[in-house]
Amino acid sequence: MEIKIKSESGIVPAYETAGSAGMDIRAYLKEPVELLPGQRALIPTGIYLEIPEGYEVQIRARSGLAIKRGIGLVNGIGTIDSDYRGEVKIALINWGDEPFVISNGERVAQMVAARYEKVEFTVAEELSETERGSGGFGHTGV
Numbered sequence: 001m002e003i004k005i006k007s008e009s010g011i012v013p014a015y016e017t018a019g020s021a022g023m024d025i026r027a028y029l030k031e032p033v034e035l036l037p038g039q040r041a042l043i044p045t046g047i048y049l050e051i052p053e054g055y056e057v058q059i060r061a062r063s064g065l066a067i068k069r070g071i072g073l074v075n076g077i078g079t080i081d082s083d084y085r086g087e088v089k090i091a092l093i094n095w096g097d098e099p100f101v102i103s104n105g106e107r108v109a110q111m112v113a114a115r116y117e118k119v120e121f122t123v124a125e126e127l128s129e130t131e132r133g134s135g136g137f138g139h140t141g142v
Ligand SMILES: O=c1ccn([C@H]2C[C@H](O)[C@@H](COP(=O)(O)OP(=O)(O)OP(=O)(O)O)O2)c(=O)[nH]1
Pocket: 059, 075, 077, 078, 079, 080, 081, 082, 084, 087, 088, 089, 090, 091
């Protein structure tokens, strides 16, 4: 699958290993940004995408930063829509207990391209019966 990309830094995200699902994305900053514990910030990447229709790009946390420093994404998983032409930004949050400084070029997140289904709803009065029914939220035990 091909994605057209405009990169202000000249850097194009790449797979680090042959089997990687995600490509690391780097911060594009004029000066470092400090995130105090509990603080969040929208980090620019200098990257603009033209994603083919039927695909999305997911922005996911890097587990090393998350485990070692408590750095995550405040929006869980970011969604880049195929019709979005603005700069890709990373919604970082510092869930750790120490300040975290983000420097230009630092790999702050990763992107995964994924196909998605477009849904058409059929409005109905009744849905089909199943063994589970409305059981959920641990009804089979924790
Ligand atoms: O982590 C993210 C999440 C979103 N976006 C951009 C691309 C996406 O296509 C657009 C809208 O994202 P979303 O639909 O999640 O946000 P919203 O709050 O619903 O905004 P909108 O009303 O513009 O859709 O913002 C990012 O750059 N990074």
